[in-house]
Amino acid sequence: MRWLYRVSRGTAYVGWVARRWKVGSAIMSLVDKLIFSIRLLHNKTFRDIAISLLATYGLYFFGSLIHFEPWHLVTSFVQYLFFLPSCKSLLRISNALTHFRPRREHS
Numbered sequence: 001m002r003w004l005y006r007v008s009r010g011t012a013y014v015g016w017v018a019r020r021w022k023v024g025s026a027i028m029s030l031v032d033k034l035i036f037s038i039r040l041l042h043n044k045t046f047r048d049i050a051i052s053l054l055a056t057y058g059l060y061f062f063g064s065l066i067h068f069e070p071w072h073l074v075t076s077f078v079q080y081l082f083f084l085p086s087c088k089s090l091l092r093i094s095n096a097l098t099h100f101r102p103r104r105e106h107s
Contacts, residue, residue, distance in 0.1 A: 056084070060073070060080065061073060
């Protein structure tokens, strides 16, 4: 019976070591990913895209909270994602047509 106690203690110790190993590797993986994301922020293109996305969706979220309609985020977020690029294209076209100046021919 004493051998069963020793075996159970040994397996408990192995489990304890395995859990500590797994937690340690998870922390190291997290540190590596944080270092990678900090390096990624030094990339100008990525930084500009990240800032524009945060500004766009942050304002969308902030506007829904100001109007006390956060459920609007859940019910219409997919439609907003599909509508946003077309709205931007329409604004570009209307801006181009508004500032269109025909060439004057000199005689």
